[in-house]
Amino acid sequence: MTRTLLRDPVAAACLGYIALIVLMAVCAPLIVRISGWNPYEFDQSAIDSDLGGIPAGSWGGISGSHWLGVEPGSGRDVFARIVYGARSSLVIALGATVLTTALGVVFGLLAGYFGGRTDMLISRVMEFLMAFPALIFMIAVLSALPAEDRRYLLIVVISVFGWPYLARIVRGQTMSLKEREFVEAARASGASRTTIVFTEILPNLRSTILVMVTLAIPGYIGTEAGLSFLGVGLAPPTPSWGQMIASSVNWYAVVPTYFLVPGAFLALLVLSFMVLGDRLRTAVEPGGRS
Secondary structure (H helix, E strand, O other): HHHHHHHHHHHHEEEEHHHHHHHHHHOOOHHHHHHHHOOOOOHHHHHHHOOEEEOOOOOOOOOOOOOOOOOOOOOOHHHHHHHHHHHHHHHHHHHHHHHHHHHHHHHHHHHHHHHHHHHHHHHHHHHHHOOOHHHHHHHHHHHHOOOOHHHHHHHHHHHHHHHHHHHHHHHHHHHOOOOOOOHHHHHOOOEEEEEHHHHHHHHHHHHHHHHHHHHHHHHHHHHHHHHOOOOOOOOOOOOOHHHHHOOOOOOOOOOOHHHHHHHHHHHHHHHHHHHHHHHHHHHOOOOOOO
């Protein structure tokens, strides 16, 4: 599967960009030290206070000192905030994906294998959460529960509404797999239900789960950015791409680079994950839908 993806130039480019962003997030302190600016440091000399805080120089203040320019009004280094914003986005997206996957797989397996009342109860909960206006609820909860570090709160809130989508797919596949000959053979040999679920059925769901995880990550990155844009995500001054895009609204007419830089990083990361997920699905299911 890995060789197939690497032979595809588009998938290889997406993998390369994702690896670059992950490396940037992991090595954020070192990268920022090399650049010479931290994401919270103000540089008043880089902005023109007489013109309302517009970055001095062209292209949003891009220079040898500030590689991607500076934030209008404050003079904070855009590159440093992009680097730390990548860390914030990935921590939330990966954390939510791990929790969503754990909940979705466990409840999907329980509903699909045991059926009956267990299936009915879990299915009703899934239907309720999928029918609920998730964005409105997220905004309400995040507004009502202030926290110093919103990352963990965001992970929990996003996961609560994310797991039913994976669980429904796992449930359907489990219902199909439990009627297969190898499961019947394990049952006839006296294997317990727990053993059958985790050693016979779950390994056959790995490809499906992997594809769903790859497609879920960009959705959660976008969700975090959207919530930060609406002012209920990560609180200032914590760097966030969505927060940077939100603060650029008042400036994009005169400093378009302040909107374009975080917007481009965010769009390319989401697109890379989505394309990679699509290519991965094609590699796992060659005869499946494209």
